[in-house]
Amino acid sequence: MSTALFLSSAEIAELARPEEYVDPVRAGYRERGHGAPAEPRTTLFSDAPAGMLTGYLAILPETGAMGGYTYAAGFEDRDAHFALPLFDADSGAPLALLDGASMNPHKTGAAGAVGVDALAPVDASDLAVIGSGTQARGQLRATATVREFDRVEVYSPTQSHRQAFAAEMNEELDATVAAVASSAAAVEGADVVITATNADEPVFDGEMLDPGTHVTAMGQYHPGKRELDTTTIERATYVPDLRARVTQDAGSFIHAVEEGVVDEDHVHAELGEVLVGDAPGRESPDDITVFDSGGTAIETVAAGKMLYDRAVEAGVGEEIDFAPASEAMDR
Template identity: 40%
Template sequence: MLVIDRPTAQAALSISDAIPIAASALRAYSAGDVDQPLRTIIRPDGIDDLMGVMPCYVGGEASLGFGLKAMVLKPANPARGLDLHVGVVIVFDPDTGLPLALIDAGAITAVRTPAVTAVATDLLARKNAGDLAILGSGVQGRGHLEAMLAVRAVRRVRVWSRTPMHSERFRAWAWSHLGVEVEVHPTARAALEGADLVCTTLASKEPVVSDEDVAPGAHLNAIGASFADHRELASAFVRRCSVFVDSRASARAESGDLIVPEEEGLIGPDHVLAEIGEVLLGRHPGRRRSDESTLFKSLGLAVEDVTVGFAIAQAVRDKGLGTVIKFH
């Protein structure tokens, strides 16, 4: 079994490399080639921590086999200088079932999430979209800037974060690593004004994006709120949008951004038009008008982690990297 730490995993696969891999995972999921239950969440009474377990089987043409992601959310970790989410992805040999690789989950999430967003953006955003607003300046904010640069000719970038110092760090990183100038804005509304491409990467429980903040015809990728009691978007904005998801089942069970507007009677159960995999398969046309406001609500699927995990394991093995442990 290969043990692959974060630096090794990061060096093995870039976000650009992961985009076609993410597309294949989304296509396989919507084609019915993936067996994947809803993730299991354990929230013990009396503490703020939780654990999530996400297993799946990838069949079809890829025929990758079994894999799973196990992660722990520790709210106290950022104060320790550690990630809020920590965990591992395990992929199993499709022939023998023996563990093939144990991979740092943070490295996979940092790559596969923006890669999935890039797939959705390329399908749904207007071809000339390039006025980009990013809400949130952490790992996902950085990854999503790279992802948007991979699929659109970005001509302007603005950022807003709850902590101004974090926005300034984001601006310095974007210039030093990507050669991209970023405008720092004092409010989310100011960052969003006139943008036609938006990525929200906030782990927020209350909406940050109001309907009047987002220009008609814009495409928005909502990444940060991945629990039923978390929201980034006001209900009126969601009602206005043509909504696409990575998984209908996950969206119904886990997306506060969609559950709350339905409970309020503002949208119905059919407000989600399609999964991104269904657009890839030609079952839905995606964007239909230039003035259509489109929303991709990303929940994160085990098949995304596992498919990218297999790719990282293969790349690391080909390069002779990682730590090999005799498992059997």
């Protein structure tokens, strides 16, 4: 009989601060750059009741873990539930089962921050955030640890939401965080732009991007999700988290291909390839760069292993039994 550690959402929330996700996620993407296996999401849709079931996988040998993220969203419950099974990368034995909802904005924010650190100008001081929800908070908290921003402009369609976001983040960050009345006002003059939305149409005009701007888009996880316009894709050095998902669910890139603006050769490199030096990131101060962060098991497994290690050290979690197949099937 094998044992694994079950970690509840509440326990996970106490194990690490948002900024502590960045280093393990960076290490995970470096492993990917050295050839660690990872696959993009598989998504199954249901019409009655409406919902989707999604999962993706990765093996990180140096981290010592493998696993994936599975979540159900919608259906009759009209909610989302996240599960992260984690296995030892050498033995294959189960390590943990994580109730993965509370870690989601932090691991996703960390991936965005790693992209900013690899691709954005080193002296970036002005940040635009499009979106004011949980994911936007996760992106901002993590990104603020890799660049010293003086000013952050946030826009989302609901005035009260963007104002509440600005007030909350002003209390947390050294930068001045201001709510603005349009995405154009946020993007104008920005060194870094983060989009954290569920938009079906572009959230800003790519012509507004100054030379040298970096864009991180994290709402690109479905062919119909399209935060960035074709102009932004065309102008940019385009770096996804996983090359294999670009034509599968990276909505803005898919649309740009369909419009004939770019083809698959426009993909510059995966993030991991940039991190290990197999491909350059920013080659010129005037380069416009895009990190398309649609979500992978790379950041999920890397973050999950960090949380598991901390839980073991702190004596947190509940041990649960797993029967190996050699025992369970021999009955």
